[in-house]
Every structure is written in structure tokens, then in C-alpha cells.
Amino acid sequence: MDFKISPAEIEAHYAVLNKIGNLGSSLTDGFLRAGYSTAETAAMNYFANEAGKIGLNVRRDAVGNVFIECPGQTPEFIECGSHLDTVPLGGNFDGAAGIVAGFAAIKAMLPVAPQLQRGLRLRIWRCEESATFGVVYCGSKAAFGGLDADNLNRSFDGQTLADAMLSQGADPGFITSRQAAISQTEIDNIAAHIELHIEQGNLLEVTGKDIGIVSSIRGSQRSRVELHGQFDHSGATPMGPAFRRDVNLGMAHILVQLDELASRYLSQGKDLVQTVGIINCDSGFSSASKQINQNAITKVSGYGYFTLDIRSRDNDFRSSYCDEVDKLILDVAARFGLEVAMKVISSSPAVGSLDNNIQQQLTSSAAELGYSTSSMPSGAGHDAVIVAQQRRTDNSTVPVGMIFIPCRDGKSHCPEEFSSYEAIARGASVLAQTIFKLAQ
Amino acid sequence: MDFKISPAEIEAHYAVLNKIGNLGSSLTDGFLRAGYSTAETAAMNYFANEAGKIGLNVRRDAVGNVFIECPGQTPEFIECGSHLDTVPLGGNFDGAAGIVAGFAAIKAMLPVAPQLQRGLRLRIWRCEESATFGVVYCGSKAAFGGLDADNLNRSFDGQTLADAMLSQGADPGFITSRQAAISQTEIDNIAAHIELHIEQGNLLEVTGKDIGIVSSIRGSQRSRVELHGQFDHSGATPMGPAFRRDVNLGMAHILVQLDELASRYLSQGKDLVQTVGIINCDSGFSSASKQINQNAITKVSGYGYFTLDIRSRDNDFRSSYCDEVDKLILDVAARFGLEVAMKVISSSPAVGSLDNNIQQQLTSSAAELGYSTSSMPSGAGHDAVIVAQQRRTDNSTVPVGMIFIPCRDGKSHCPEEFSSYEAIARGASVLAQTIFKLAQ
Numbered sequence: 001m002d003f004k005i006s007p008a009e010i011e012a013h014y015a016v017l018n019k020i021g022n023l024g025s026s027l028t029d030g031f032l033r034a035g036y037s038t039a040e041t042a043a044m045n046y047f048a049n050e051a052g053k054i055g056l057n058v059r060r061d062a063v064g065n066v067f068i069e070c071p072g073q074t075p076e077f078i079e080c081g082s083h084l085d086t087v088p089l090g091g092n093f094d095g096a097a098g099i100v101a102g103f104a105a106i107k108a109m110l111p112v113a114p115q116l117q118r119g120l121r122l123r124i125w126r127c128e129e130s131a132t133f134g135v136v137y138c139g140s141k142a143a144f145g146g147l148d149a150d151n152l153n154r155s156f157d158g159q160t161l162a163d164a165m166l167s168q169g170a171d172p173g174f175i176t177s178r179q180a181a182i183s184q185t186e187i188d189n190i191a192a193h194i195e196l197h198i199e200q201g202n203l204l205e206v207t208g209k210d211i212g213i214v215s216s217i218r219g220s221q222r223s224r225v226e227l228h229g230q231f232d233h234s235g236a237t238p239m240g241p242a243f244r245r246d247v248n249l250g251m252a253h254i255l256v257q258l259d260e261l262a263s264r265y266l267s268q269g270k271d272l273v274q275t276v277g278i279i280n281c282d283s284g285f286s287s288a289s290k291q292i293n294q295n296a297i298t299k300v301s302g303y304g305y306f307t308l309d310i311r312s313r314d315n316d317f318r319s320s321y322c323d324e325v326d327k328l329i330l331d332v333a334a335r336f337g338l339e340v341a342m343k344v345i346s347s348s349p350a351v352g353s354l355d356n357n358i359q360q361q362l363t364s365s366a367a368e369l370g371y372s373t374s375s376m377p378s379g380a381g382h383d384a385v386i387v388a389q390q391r392r393t394d395n396s397t398v399p400v401g402m403i404f405i406p407c408r409d410g411k412s413h414c415p416e417e418f419s420s421y422e423a424i425a426r427g428a429s430v431l432a433q434t435i436f437k438l439a440q
Numbered sequence: 441m442d443f444k445i446s447p448a449e450i451e452a453h454y455a456v457l458n459k460i461g462n463l464g465s466s467l468t469d470g471f472l473r474a475g476y477s478t479a480e481t482a483a484m485n486y487f488a489n490e491a492g493k494i495g496l497n498v499r500r501d502a503v504g505n506v507f508i509e510c511p512g513q514t515p516e517f518i519e520c521g522s523h524l525d526t527v528p529l530g531g532n533f534d535g536a537a538g539i540v541a542g543f544a545a546i547k548a549m550l551p552v553a554p555q556l557q558r559g560l561r562l563r564i565w566r567c568e569e570s571a572t573f574g575v576v577y578c579g580s581k582a583a584f585g586g587l588d589a590d591n592l593n594r595s596f597d598g599q600t601l602a603d604a605m606l607s608q609g610a611d612p613g614f615i616t617s618r619q620a621a622i623s624q625t626e627i628d629n630i631a632a633h634i635e636l637h638i639e640q641g642n643l644l645e646v647t648g649k650d651i652g653i654v655s656s657i658r659g660s661q662r663s664r665v666e667l668h669g670q671f672d673h674s675g676a677t678p679m680g681p682a683f684r685r686d687v688n689l690g691m692a693h694i695l696v697q698l699d700e701l702a703s704r705y706l707s708q709g710k711d712l713v714q715t716v717g718i719i720n721c722d723s724g725f726s727s728a729s730k731q732i733n734q735n736a737i738t739k740v741s742g743y744g745y746f747t748l749d750i751r752s753r754d755n756d757f758r759s760s761y762c763d764e765v766d767k768l769i770l771d772v773a774a775r776f777g778l779e780v781a782m783k784v785i786s787s788s789p790a791v792g793s794l795d796n797n798i799q800q801q802l803t804s805s806a807a808e809l810g811y812s813t814s815s816m817p818s819g820a821g822h823d824a825v826i827v828a829q830q831r832r833t834d835n836s837t838v839p840v841g842m843i844f845i846p847c848r849d850g851k852s853h854c855p856e857e858f859s860s861y862e863a864i865a866r867g868a869s870v871l872a873q874t875i876f877k878l879a880q
Contacts (some may be wrong), residue, residue: 068447200675218675220675222738230849234751234819235751236640236818237641238819239713240706243641248695248716248717248719249695251719252692253696253699255692257695262679275740277688277738278737279741279744280720281721281732283733286721295718296641297664298715301717304719312518335486359670379673412673413736419523
């Protein structure tokens with residue numbers, strides 16, 4: 001039995017979703033559906049209403065996540081899930097594509113659901129993006145009792161996370177007491193969990209593949225490195241570290257040597273991406289660090305900072321690599337007479353390997369539907385990371401898989417983020433086909 | 441005959457000057473005496489009044505510069521000069537030290553002036569600093585008819601240069617018509633011109649010398665380089681130029697290779713200082729280039745910029761070096777898939793060699809007074825550059841020399857700028873001793 005979901009089905013949901021949290025009148029004006037905002041709730045309610053119309057059950061957990069299920073009395077479930085919140089000035093595909101595809105997949109299987117051994121479920125997680133409250137996977141972490149209480153004091157747009165939760169009918173008390181909003185029985189009965197997501201990179205596009213079968217999810221460590229040197233007259237101070245403590249020059253040497261260090265490990269086959277995303281231009285941090293404004297065209301630079309995002313699917317390697325990075329930065333900075341202040345901003349673990357059986361089922365489903373596939377790591381983190389960390393009573397972990405679909409130019413977290421309805425429909429079809437097989 | 445000027449004499453002038461344009465109640469609160477401001481005029485008037493009290497003549501040219509002269513009928517003059525304006529949040533020594541020292545030197549020589557063959561003159565130039573109206577050497581350039589008229593439209597603090605000039609009794613009409621405010625006869629009769637200035641570097645301090653004998657003055661080219669790449673997800677986009685057009689990484693490689701290029705020429709004995717003063721943190725330019733705010737910790741960088749200040753005392757070398765720099769930037773940028781926009785912001789020529797006779801006289805004067813000296817290029821530009829460009833009727837140039845005195849930590853253009861009254865007094869003594877010999 002083949003489940004082919006039409007682009008028209010995808011487009012019908014987007015016709016509504018494109019109007020919720022849009023910052024203008026078109027996709028390219030960008031979106032803001034912050035976690036625990038009225039806009040996020042409106043998008044969740046759209047799917048809850050649609051679910052009700054076709055006879056699906058809708059549950060809400062205490063921390064505001066929405067779960068849509070086929071009716072029936074099966075103990076075990078095959079799930080899919082993702083999120084509907086966006087980063088500020090983001091697109092409508094990161095997260096949303098997974099919800100639209102998941103809803104379409106379950107809707108397509110609804111006629112055969114009564115004959116399946118396992119139930120079908122879509123999880124719409126709240127507040128996945130870290131760009132709003134500064135903490136990633138809020139909703140899914142909170143659902144499983146894994147969100148630290150001090151996050152409730154984080155603010156976005158003048159409101160704490162606790163107040164934002166209350167405003168959307170969610171209960172921050174579960175976070176205060178680190179109490180799970182999903183029962184252990186429910187966790188024990190998750191037979192498989194699959195998240196469909198846009199790739200957020202351009203590997204599928206560059207290699208011309210329809211579907212990515214995600215093999216692992218990279219963990220990350222994000223940090224900020226401040227360098228302190230000395231401001232000096234650019235014309236009167238001779239070159240060289242005997243006379244200059246030049247932050248800009250020292251920083252350039254650090255970044256080139258970090259690039260060489262990463263290249264060395266990449267050539268050894270290690271999984272690694274290393275990115276210096278920001279040099280001196282985080283407006284919030286710069287306004288708190290006034291020294292940045294003392295830099296001038298006719299001065300040797302005395303202060304600057306950069307950010308580092310280091311990701312790998314190999315937690316042990318990442319940990320030792322980050323130690324090497326710290327040492328390299330201190331060594332090179334010392335050669336330029338610079339003082340260093342390093343701060344780890346966030347860290348999240350990798351999922352070294354997604355469930356092998358799910359990967360195989362996804363691959364064969366795609367083949368059955370005539371789609372080309374590529375096995376690939378996920379560079380970005382997703383709610384699926386949190387699901388994959390959950391332990392059942394027998395100490396086994398929940399089997400988790402992920403489907404990637406191509407997105408234009410690999411762009412994400414920007415108004416240009418785009419996946420075609422055709423690409424989403426292909427992913428939704430693979431999702432449905434796989435859920436069907438796993439649920440039999 | 442030895443002229444030893446006491447630190448107390450220097451201190452007496454600073455007791456007044458420290459209150460004019462001070463942004464608080466102490467030196468370290470910084471100063472603002474903008475060119476063609478009431479504060480600059482007040483500082484000039486202080487010296488004009490002091491000059492009158494001891495019988496010196498005071499002239500003002502049409503563009504607002506003040507000239508103080510010993511009375512007498514000698515056709516030729518030995519001059520000193522500098523400026524009293526400051527950069528915003530600057531110190532009270534860049535420029536001011538030269539005026540205090542020059543006034544003290546002429547005052548010390550006043551008793552013997554009637555017996556000298558040549559007259560003595562102190563030139564207080566207006567508006568030397570480029571940090572206010574964006575053009576350097578305004579007053580001295582205008583005096584010699586060398587300031588372009590379009591500079592009159594430049595603004596500082598909401599006022600055009602033309603309006604600022606009018607407010608201080610100066611006539612912008614001389615600039616409109618590029619007409620000199622100093623006669624050719626007066627230029628023909630400048631036998632020597634000497635500017636005392638703080639070093640604005642730390643060579644004298646590091647080497648423990650009292651006096652710098654300036655051998656040349658570096659010219660400079662200042663430019664801004666913008667790099668355009670592509671914003672991408674930091675976790676999902678593999679490393680390497682096949683997938684990333686990474687501005688921050690490309691920029692780091694450019695800066696390191698520029699450093700290597702400069703080092704190669706320095707090791708060949710070329711005179712060169714190269715400084716990347718600003719990376720991504722010029723608040724005015726950044727607010728006009730909103731792309732800079734799209735950089736984020738979890739994105740590959742798609743836009744950035746840096747400034748370059750390249751100085752040499754060798755105009756031909758600087759010109760060919762700047763060509764090589766442009767080529768290097770384009771080459772490295774291309775390897776990282778980056779587009780480049782380069783803009784030269786300003787350019788000013790070097791004085792390849794200051795007058796040899798004056799250098800010798802300064803050196804021997806210092807030796808006579810028991811001060812240690814070091815021959816050194818001036819990295820920064822000074823009004824002396826403009827005087828050195830002036831041609832007499834016989835096509836010879838005006839002989840120009842410069843004295844450097846140490847300043848603490850080499851700092852300048854900041855509230856920490858500092859030279860001791862002792863250091864200024866030593867410089868003033870060398871100035872007086874040399875002027876005396878040249879005037880005989």
C-alpha cells in the first residue's frame with residue numbers, strides 16, 4: 001500500500017499557516033511565532049481544530065504541547081512531531097514543515113488506522129527555538145521534566161518565560177518542580193518517533209536528492225571569546241607584538257589556526273562543524289561592552305570578541321576537541337599579548353546514532369515511492385534529540401528517526417527560508433509509508 | 441648659551457589649558473576642543489593674551505589661525521607651531537604640548553631676540569584633527585590655500601565647517617576660492633619650521649630616550665573593505681568553500697595573509713605600518729549596513745567589513761604596496777566565494793625626509809642639554825606635513841623639522857593620553873636651543 005500525499009494537501013495547510021505570525025504580507029517578509037506566544041498558540045489551534053473536524057483526538061499537556069492522536073485503544077504508538085514556533089524574522093518551514101507533513105500523513109492513514117496494531121500520534125512541541133528565550137527545546141524538555149527551573153526567568157520581548165507560559169494556559173509549576181508532563185507509561189509505549197524537518201543545509205540540493213535519512217544529530221557547544229589588548233595609535237606604533245597588543249590581528253591568527261585544526265580532524269574522518277558566527281557585531285553584547293566602540297580606523301585594536309559554535313555527532317570527540325580549541329586560543333592570544341575571557345553559552349549532547357531499524361524503513365519507503373535518498377547527519381539540533389534521550393522503564397531508549405527534505409539554498413532562520421510544497425509532500429509520503437509499516 | 445625651560449613654566453600654562461574643553465574635572469575625563477569651536481578659540485586666546493602681556497605681537501590670518509611673533513624688522517623667521525584642537529574624548533597633549541613648548545621657548549628667548557638675525561614665530565593652527573569634520577589639517581591647509589571647497593559642507597555636531605568658521609570669526613570665502621591666507625612673501629621668508637609633538641607611540645618610552653628626532657613623516661591610505669558571502673545554518677552546512685561562503689573565515693585568512701605580506705616588506709627594510717583598526721564595529725557604518733545584524737552565533741557569516749590604515753614614509757612604495765594589498769584581498773576572497781567592495785576613505789602623502797640640517801641641529805641641541813635622542817619616523821601625520829609641502833618662489837621647499845617627546849604607554853586620542861611637564865620642558869628646551877642657533 002502506497003501513501004502518496006499531494007502537494008495540494010500541503011498547500012491547503014500553508015494557506016492558513018502563512019497568515020499566522022507573518023511579519024508582512026508574503027513569505028519573504030519573514031515570520032515571528034515566538035514560543036509561548038499568541039501566534040504560536042493560534043498555529044497549534046489551527047491543527048487542533050482541523051484534527052477535530054476529521055475525528056482525531058486532541059490532548060494538551062500541562063506545559064502547553066499539543067498531541068493529536070487517532071482514536072482507538074492500542075497501547076503502543078508510532079509518533080511524528082516537530083514545532084510551530086519560529087525565530088524572529090524566520091521562515092515558515094523550520095518546524096512547520098514537519099507539523100504539516102505529520103498532520104497530512106496521519107490524515108492520509110486515518111481510513112486504515114483501525115486495522116493497525118499501533119496508534120498514530122502527532123506531537124506539536126512548544127518553543128523549540130533558542131532565539132527567543134535563549135534556551136533550546138523548551139516545550140519538549142519541559143514535557144519530559146528536563147528543563148531547569150532557572151530558565152523560567154529568561155525573558156523575550158519584555159516577558160519572562162514563566163509569564164509567557166501562563167499567558168498561553170501552560171503551567172510553569174511543572175518546570176519549577178522539574179516534573180514530567182508526560183507519564184512514564186506514555187514514554188514506555190512510544191514504539192517509534194519520527195521528525196520530518198527541512199535540512200537547513202544544502203547537501204540534498206547540491207547532490208540532487210529528494211530525501212535525507214538522518215543518521216545522527218550533532219550536539220553543539222556555543223561560546224563567546226573576548227580578547228583584551230591595547231588601543232594604540234595606528235601610525236605611530238610599530239608593527240609586531242613587541243609594540244602592539246593587537247586584538248584584530250591576534251583574532252585573525254586564532255581563527256585561521258582554528259580552521260587548520262578543524263581541517264586536520266575533518267581529514268581524519270571526524271564529524272565536525274566549527275563556525276565563527278559573530279565578530280564584534282552582537283548588538284546586545286556590544287552595548288554592554290562599551291570598549292568595542294573605542295576601536296577606530298587609526299587605532300590598533302584593543303578589544304574584540306567572537307563566537308564559536310562547535311558541533312559533532314561524537315560527544316567524546318567534541319569534548320576533547322573543545323579542550324584543544326581552548327588551549328589553541330590561549331596559546332595564540334599569548335603570542336599577541338592578549339588576555340582572553342571565554343564563556344560557554346550553551347551545550348547540548350549529540351545523538352550518536354538514530355534508530356537503525358527506522359533508518360532502514362525510511363530508506364525502503366522512499367525507494368518504494370521512487371524518491372532518491374541520502375544518508376546524512378543532522379547538523380542542527382531538533383526536538384527529536386530530547387525524545388531520543390528518554391528512557392523507558394526497561395532502560396531502553398525511545399527509537400527515533402528523522403527525515404530531511406531539501407530547502408532552497410540551504411537557507412534557514414531567515415525570511416528566504418523555503419521548501420516547495422512538492423518537497424514537503426514527498427517527505428510526508430515517506431513519513432506516512434514508514435509510520436504505516438511500523439504501526440502494522 | 442643654554443635654554444633650560446622649567447617644568448614649572450609648562451605647568452603654569454597647563455593650569456589654565458586643563459580647564460578649557462575638559463569634559464569633567466580632571467585630565468582623565470578627557471577633552472573636547474573641536475576645530476573652529478568656542479573652546480578652541482578660548483585656548484588660542486589664552487596664548488594670544490599671554491603673548492600680549494610680555495610684548496609679543498599677535499596676528500590672526502583670515503581662516504582663523506593665530507601667529508605669535510617677537511617684535512622686530514627681520515625679514516626671515518624661525519618658526520614653531522602645532523594645534524590646540526582635540527579629538528572628541530581626547531587628551532590635552534596631542535597638539536597642545538607643541539603650543540605650550542613653543543610659547544615657553546619663544547618666551548625664554550625674548551630677552552635675546554633683538555640680537556638675533558631672524559625673527560621668532562609660533563603658529564597655532566586651527567582644526568588639525570580629522571575626527572571632527574572628517575578632514576585633517578584644515579587650518580594649515582586653508583592658510584596655504586590647499587583645502588578643497590567641498591570640505592566646507594562637512595559637519596560636526598550639527599554644524600557645517602563653513603558655519604563653524606564663521607562662528608569663530610574666520611572667513612570660509614578663502615576656502616571657497618582656494619585662496620591662501622598667508623602671503624607668498626611670508627612663505628619665502630620661513631627659514632625653518634619646527635613642530636614639537638607627543639610621539640603617540642611608545643618607542644621613546646620602550647627605549648628610554650628623552651627626545652625623538654623625527655626623520656620623516658609617514659603618509660597614509662585609509663580604506664574600508666566590505667565582504668559579501670552567504671548566511672547559512674552553522675550546524676547543517678558542512679565546512680569548506682564548496683558549501684560555505686563564510687565572510688568571517690575569509691576575512692581571517694585575508695588579515696593573516698596581509699600580515700605576512702607586510703612582514704615580508706618589513707624584513708626587507710621597507711617603512712610600513714599596516715593596521716586593521718575596525719572589524720564590524722563602526723556604529724555609524726553598521727547602522728547604515730543592516731546586513732551586519734544578520735550575523736548570528738548559529739549562522740555562517742554572510743556579511744562583514746574591516747578597515748585598513750596603511751602608512752609609509754615612502755610614497756612610491758606605499759602606492760605599489762596598496763596595489764598588492766588590493767590584489768591579495770580579491771584573490772583570497774575569491775577562494776572563499778566572497779564578493780568584495782573596497783573604498784579608499786582618505787589618502788595623504790608622506791614627507792620622505794625632514795630637513796637634514798634641522799635634524800642635525802636638534803640632535804646637537806639635545807646633546808648640549810644632556811638629553812638622549814633617537815632618530816625615528818613619525819607614524820602619525822602633523823601640520824608640519826603641510827608646511828613641508830609649501831614652495832618658495834625659488835621652488836625650494838620650506839625646511840621642516842619635528843621633535844617628539846615621550847607619552848605614557850604611547851597612548852593618544854584618548855583620555856589616558858599623558859606627557860609629564862618634565863618631558864615637555866625637555867622638549868621645549870631642545871626647541872628653544874635649536875631655534876636660537878637657527879636664528880643667529
